Amino acid sequence: MNFSLEQLLAFVNVYEQLSFSKAAVKLNKHRTTIGQVITNLEDQLAVTLFNRIGRSVEPTEDGHLLYHYAKQAIEQARTFDKVALSLSYGELESINIAYSNILPQKLLADIRVQLAKDFPNMRVNFSAKTKSEVKTGLTNGDIHFALVNIHESTAIHSLDATFLGNLEFLPFVKKDSEVTKLSSDKVHGELRNQRQFVLTALVDDGMKDKILLSADHEEIDQLSLIVKLVQEGLGWALLPRSLMASDYVTANMQHIRMDQMKQGFKFGFALWCPHSKQIATVKKSVLMAIDAFINEHIIKQI
Numbered sequence: 001m002n003f004s005l006e007q008l009l010a011f012v013n014v015y016e017q018l019s020f021s022k023a024a025v026k027l028n029k030h031r032t033t034i035g036q037v038i039t040n041l042e043d044q045l046a047v048t049l050f051n052r053i054g055r056s057v058e059p060t061e062d063g064h065l066l067y068h069y070a071k072q073a074i075e076q077a078r079t080f081d082k083v084a085l086s087l088s089y090g091e092l093e094s095i096n097i098a099y100s101n102i103l104p105q106k107l108l109a110d111i112r113v114q115l116a117k118d119f120p121n122m123r124v125n126f127s128a129k130t131k132s133e134v135k136t137g138l139t140n141g142d143i144h145f146a147l148v149n150i151h152e153s154t155a156i157h158s159l160d161a162t163f164l165g166n167l168e169f170l171p172f173v174k175k176d177s178e179v180t181k182l183s184s185d186k187v188h189g190e191l192r193n194q195r196q197f198v199l200t201a202l203v204d205d206g207m208k209d210k211i212l213l214s215a216d217h218e219e220i221d222q223l224s225l226i227v228k229l230v231q232e233g234l235g236w237a238l239l240p241r242s243l244m245a246s247d248y249v250t251a252n253m254q255h256i257r258m259d260q261m262k263q264g265f266k267f268g269f270a271l272w273c274p275h276s277k278q279i280a281t282v283k284k285s286v287l288m289a290i291d292a293f294i295n296e297h298i299i300k301q302i
Contacts (some may be wrong), residue, residue: 003044005077008070010037011049015059015067075158079275092278094123095144097286098137101128101201101223102167102267103147104242107293114289119282130204138272144279145286146272149205159272160283164290166266168241169211174233175254187258188213195235197226202238211238211265227253238265242293 013023014034024031042049049063059067099108108126115124129137129146137143138159150163171191173179179190196214200221218235220226226237231252241264244255271286273279 003041005074007037007041007044008074010034011041011063012067012070012074014038014050014057015063015070018056018058020057021055079158092122092144092282094125095282096125096127096137096142098127098129098134098143098146098148100131100147100149100205100269101221102149102199102205102240103223103269104240105224106242107147107290110293111286111289114285114292115282118285122282128201130201134272138274141274144273145283148270148272149201150268150270151205151207158275160275160279162271162283162287164269164271165294166268168264168266169238170241170244170255170264171236171258171261172227172230172239172243172253173236173256174231175250175252177233179236180254180256184257185259187256188260191236191258197229197235197237199223199226199237207267 009027010023010029013026014020017023017026020034020038021031024034027034038049045066047062047066048060049066050057050059097108097111112124112126115122129143131148134143134146134148138146147164171187179187179194182190192214194214194216196212196217197220198208198212198217200219202208202211203219220229223239226239227243229235230237230239236256241255243253244250271283271290273283
């Protein structure tokens, strides 16, 4: 059975807009043209995709089923186009890496060190981004790599996604503070009454309800600032377990145990990037740095 990419694009846009007119505007086509494309596709498939109701349309049950396959087919076609186009280009002169503020800065520094070894002339730009900003940037080509928290998240079909593992967060307080002298069964109650610092990135990722323990809480954008505030004894925070490997951090701050939390909160992370020949080459270096960091700072602590 033969059908064109133009037909799939028309079908997907009519499905999403629930209107021939709106789909036509989005595709820069005339409404009559879009209507005829859909009619021809229905004739070819011998399936009714939409029920026409006045000026609006409603997908049929068959339309709902086929939409997801049509969407995937379009994404695969776009991926094919990007990969084919990338084959004609040389090495990348610069790359943009987006990351979540949840991630330890040591990991980002390790990635930069590895890239400096493998691509000494390449410029590398790092920027903290929300998940929605990451998806937009990867789609329009502004972002080449993204380290994202994949808690309740689905990657774009046209992306290359690599699951990296889980980052564990534990409660940290100022070293030798009063709460560290409590028995583990009383710590939870005490933390509920103390100021909690919460990473804005966790809130942006929709996890506030899961990680918030104290009614007295403040949102902080930078992980490094939260560490400093906890070290000053101004409150406590859930922070990456990997911080325990830093002498600078452990000299002024410590992880605290409590009966209500036998293990820390674990958030899955992934590396997202487009499909291209040049990206695939750089990706090997990025993953090499990440694997080394995990082996040194996470696996050894388990």
